[in-house]
Amino acid sequence: MAILGSFAFEEDFLGAARKLKSSGFDKLSLLSPLPLEEAQEIMGLEKSPVRHFSLAGAIFGAIAGFAMAVATSLVFILPTGGRAIITVPPFLIITYEMTILFGVLFTLLGFHFVSGLPAWRDKPYLTSAGIDRFVVIVEGAAADQVARAEAIIRDAGADEIRHVEEDQ
Amino acid sequence: MSTFVEKLRQYSKPGYYDEFDYHWTMTIDLDRCTGCEACVVACQAENNLPIVGEERFAQSREIKWIRIERYWEGEYPNIKMGFIPMLCQHCDDAPCETACPVYATYHNQDGLNTQIYNRCIGTRTCAVYCPYEVRYFNWFTYTWDEPLEQQLNPDVSVREKGVMEKCTFCIQRIRIAKDNAKDDDRRRVRDGEVVPACVQSCPTEAMLFGNSKDPEAKVSKMMKNTRGYTVLEELNTTPSIVYLKKVHA
Amino acid sequence: MFDHGQPSYAEVNKDILSTMLETGPKYWMLLGMTMSVAGICFFMPWIYQLFVGVGAAGMNHNAVWGSYLSNFIFWIGLSHSGTLLSAVLHITNSPWRKSIYRSAEAMTLFSLMTATLFVMVHLGRVWFVHWSFPIPNQMGLWPNFRSPLMFDVMAITTYLTASSIFIYMGSVPDFAAVRDASTGLRRRLYTIFSFGWRGTAREWHTLGWAYTFFAVFVIPLAVSVHSIVSWDFALSAVPGFHHTIFAPYFVCGAIYSGTAGIVTVMYCLRKFLGFERYIGQVHLDSLGKLLITLSLIWSYINILELFTTWFGGTSFELEALSFRLTGFYAPLYWEMLIFCAFVPLLMLFKKIRWSWNKMLLISILINIGMLTERFIIVATSQPRKFLPDSFGYYVPSWIEISISVGSFAIFVTLFLIFIKWVPAISIYEVKETLKPLRRNV
Ligand code: SF4
Ligand code: SF4
Numbered sequence: 001m002a003i004l005g006s007f008a009f010e011e012d013f014l015g016a017a018r019k020l021k022s023s024g025f026d027k028l029s030l031l032s033p034l035p036l037e038e039a040q041e042i043m044g045l046e047k048s049p050v051r052h053f054s055l056a057g058a059i060f061g062a063i064a065g066f067a068m069a070v071a072t073s074l075v076f077i078l079p080t081g082g083r084a085i086i087t088v089p090p091f092l093i094i095t096y097e098m099t100i101l102f103g104v105l106f107t108l109l110g111f112h113f114v115s116g117l118p119a120w121r122d123k124p125y126l127t128s129a130g131i132d133r134f135v136v137i138v139e140g141a142a143a144d145q146v147a148r149a150e151a152i153i154r155d156a157g158a159d160e161i162r163h164v165e166e167d168q
Numbered sequence: 169m170s171t172f173v174e175k176l177r178q179y180s181k182p183g184y185y186d187e188f189d190y191h192w193t194m195t196i197d198l199d200r201c202t203g204c205e206a207c208v209v210a211c212q213a214e215n216n217l218p219i220v221g222e223e224r225f226a227q228s229r230e231i232k233w234i235r236i237e238r239y240w241e242g243e244y245p246n247i248k249m250g251f252i253p254m255l256c257q258h259c260d261d262a263p264c265e266t267a268c269p270v271y272a273t274y275h276n277q278d279g280l281n282t283q284i285y286n287r288c289i290g291t292r293t294c295a296v297y298c299p300y301e302v303r304y305f306n307w308f309t310y311t312w313d314e315p316l317e318q319q320l321n322p323d324v325s326v327r328e329k330g331v332m333e334k335c336t337f338c339i340q341r342i343r344i345a346k347d348n349a350k351d352d353d354r355r356r357v358r359d360g361e362v363v364p365a366c367v368q369s370c371p372t373e374a375m376l377f378g379n380s381k382d383p384e385a386k387v388s389k390m391m392k393n394t395r396g397y398t399v400l401e402e403l404n405t406t407p408s409i410v411y412l413k414k415v416h417a
Numbered sequence: 418m419f420d421h422g423q424p425s426y427a428e429v430n431k432d433i434l435s436t437m438l439e440t441g442p443k444y445w446m447l448l449g450m451t452m453s454v455a456g457i458c459f460f461m462p463w464i465y466q467l468f469v470g471v472g473a474a475g476m477n478h479n480a481v482w483g484s485y486l487s488n489f490i491f492w493i494g495l496s497h498s499g500t501l502l503s504a505v506l507h508i509t510n511s512p513w514r515k516s517i518y519r520s521a522e523a524m525t526l527f528s529l530m531t532a533t534l535f536v537m538v539h540l541g542r543v544w545f546v547h548w549s550f551p552i553p554n555q556m557g558l559w560p561n562f563r564s565p566l567m568f569d570v571m572a573i574t575t576y577l578t579a580s581s582i583f584i585y586m587g588s589v590p591d592f593a594a595v596r597d598a599s600t601g602l603r604r605r606l607y608t609i610f611s612f613g614w615r616g617t618a619r620e621w622h623t624l625g626w627a628y629t630f631f632a633v634f635v636i637p638l639a640v641s642v643h644s645i646v647s648w649d650f651a652l653s654a655v656p657g658f659h660h661t662i663f664a665p666y667f668v669c670g671a672i673y674s675g676t677a678g679i680v681t682v683m684y685c686l687r688k689f690l691g692f693e694r695y696i697g698q699v700h701l702d703s704l705g706k707l708l709i710t711l712s713l714i715w716s717y718i719n720i721l722e723l724f725t726t727w728f729g730g731t732s733f734e735l736e737a738l739s740f741r742l743t744g745f746y747a748p749l750y751w752e753m754l755i756f757c758a759f760v761p762l763l764m765l766f767k768k769i770r771w772s773w774n775k776m777l778l779i780s781i782l783i784n785i786g787m788l789t790e791r792f793i794i795v796a797t798s799q800p801r802k803f804l805p806d807s808f809g810y811y812v813p814s815w816i817e818i819s820i821s822v823g824s825f826a827i828f829v830t831l832f833l834i835f836i837k838w839v840p841a842i843s844i845y846e847v848k849e850t851l852k853p854l855r856r857n858v
Contacts, residue, residue: 034848035621043618048626072559078274082261085179090563097571100638104579107630115623118612125615127597132426228477228809237806269549269566290541292481293566297653301807307472329470330541403654
């Protein structure tokens with residue numbers, strides 16, 4: 001059973017979220033039409049692990065880029081321009097581009113991994129959350145807690161409260 | 169493992185191909201050159217160069233692997249005409265080679281700058297990078313009217329549109345000479361065994377061709393001539409063609 | 418920030434989404450027109466050229482590179498404003514970025530695509546273009562990573578990938594908004610596009626971080642891409658190409674023409690999509706100031722280029738320079754100077770900077786100037802290389818001119834398609850610039 005509370009005002013919404021959090025409702029989702037730093041703080045989100053993916057990607061790309069340039073020129077030796085076969089300066093440019101390419105790709109991967117998206121199956125949602133409503137969703141509340149959560153949401157000034165069946 | 173490291177070390181310094189057997193070189197004596205263009209015709213016959221026709225010639229889209237450049241010296245009436253046969257210099261440090269993204273042009277073990285027509289994708293970067301402008305692009309696919317296709321050299325491929333080409337030092341003749349040498353159980357081709365078409369046809373014997381790694385070769389001796397110079401030396405392309413010209417003070 | 422009062426959140430959604438969801442006959446007419454121009458002016462000549470060979474263009478032995486490459490640099494240059502500017506402004510947290518960046522990034526993407534098309538048009542045997550990618554094959558033959566063109570392949574592939582991801586990720590929340598506002602097939606499509614975005618704090622948080630990292634990666638990338646494009650030229654020994662200043666010169670020129678391009682696009686969005694509320698004087702003013710700065714840098718580098726050539730004093734360089742300044746293409750050179758160095762100085766006057774029509778004119782002039790600049794670089798250096806025997810001229814053929822015209826149609830077509838698929842202004846970021854709603858206000 002999930003409880004949805006939708007708010008017209010940011011401050012009410014944040015107040016409700018804080019209250020819920022401090023009263024022990026941990027499975028909380030805070031939906032907002034725009035990023036809210038306070039909401040992220042309430043959820044205890046600080047540094048995102050995405051950054052590790054970026055770093056890993058960049059390192060992987062750098063190594064892969066340089067290795068690719070060196071290895072491909074060694075498997076089939078074709079001298080050009082009187083240069084050495086392993087010509088470091090131009091290979092560094094390849095390395096640079098590959099660093100960025102894999103940095104970006106891994107960051108993308110990290111985004112999907114950390115955010116849990118794509119998630120196409122139905123989740124409690126209000127379309128107005130994409131427009132101008134701030135929505136608090138309390139999930140996994142025990143049957144006896146539902147009323148309490150609902151009270152907190154109502155007291156904070158929600159203009160709509162809904163119950164949604166959670167599908168597993 | 170140690171061979172791998174050795175290989176790495178070997179390949180990370182330039183000039184590791186010094187040890188190869190051949191370094192084909194040409195000398196051109198400008199004091200002998202009369203500008204008769206026999207070499208131009210010979211090359212065109214030997215290497216299946218297309219005849220582009222008047223209109224395309226006017227658009228400067230002709231294909232001449234060797235061309236005679238004409239320069240005037242002095243003021244009328246004390247005027248002199250000079251000729252420079254210009255062909256691919258087979259630079260040791262060829263700027264054209266590094267430019268190719270697909271290795272369509274590279275340096276082979278004979279010190280030749282080769283062009284692989286099949287591999288060429290036609291970026292034309294090599295032609296921009298070549299300071300001597302000796303690379304010619306196939307702007308169109310050229311055909312030979314009957315019965316002219318009968319005179320095509322079977323040892324040389326015919327190029328299609330979109331491919332770069334240039335002087336090969338008559339690589340097909342070098343190939344044959346090397347094969348002959350191998351059949352005779354010789355390690356090296358003898359001096360004078362390879363004669364490119366242009367050299368062969370030169371009536372004044374202004375051109376000489378040979379392996380400059382062989383100190384006894386005629387060409388090696390000629391290279392040491394005090395009249396020798398290379399074109400655009402300041403660009404450090406290290407050409408394989410040495411021109412000889414007496415400088416009049 | 419807003420010229421006509423602050424809109425409410427719901428209004429923002431409605432205003433921006435309506436441009437996507439409501440399509441009038443005018444749009445279809447315009448789209449049909451640009452598509453046919455693209456087909457007739459770009460693709461038909463190209464197909465013809467594929468059959469006869471690159472000889473259909475005007476290039477010859479003395480200038481083997483021609484307008485295809487100058488157009489390529491131009492489009493790459495135009496691509497530089499969007500993603501780069503957007504990323505820089507994102508990191509420096511400039512509020513005026515928010516309503517212009519989506520279309521600026523789209524500009525990047527589409528001009529990059531157009532530029533890539535020009536590479537294809539340029540190649541002699543484009544059907545073998547895959548040989549320039551590191552694809553394993555049974556011959557064991559790989560591309561030459563020492564070649565500046567290979568740098569290009571890597572850089573442009575990376576740039577295309579990175580800027581597509583950048584624009585896509587920035588649009589995910591807006592895709593969700595589209596999903597919520599639509600029905601039927603579109604709804605299903607946008608459910609997929611939006612990854613099932615709900616706007617939870619966690620999603621916003623992750624997106625924010627990922628987005629910042631994209632921005633961090635994209636800035637050096639954009640700078641490197643145009644440096645690399647300049648190295649295609651500067652790494653050769655050709656007089657007029659062989660300058661160390663080329664990389665900064667190209668990067669600066671790229672951002673310059675790209676920023677001018679943004680002004681043009683802004684004007685069109687405002688005019689034709691009715692975004693007066695979101696794109697206002699602030700944006701115009703800031704872009705104007707940026708343009709002046711860039712124009713001054715650009716002029717400075719140009720003077721430097723002239724000076725170093727003159728001061729270096731090698732006969733080859735001087736020959737190429739005098740050909741550029743006084744030769745066949747001299748009128749174009751002076752036109753470029755007027756359009757890119759002198760006309761932008763008018764923007765020093767606030768009156769001009771605040772007028773949309775005048776700014777539109779200036780921005781178009783700048784881009785004409787920049788297009789000429791690229792053409793001059795390509796067309797005046799090669800015919801004056803080293804050996805006087807090979808001095809010549811290069812004049813574009815009608816096929817090249819037609820293809821250049823057609824490329825603009827391609828760009829506009831892509832843009833027109835874009836505005837119907839992606840909200841042209843970032844909905845959620847506009848909301849961020851609004852004052853938060855308070856109960857008592
Ligand atoms: S002369 Fe030109 S084409 Fe020949 S090797 Fe030198 S740079 Fe290359
Ligand atoms: S060496 Fe052969 S290919 Fe080269 S110019 Fe002479 S005849 Fe032509």
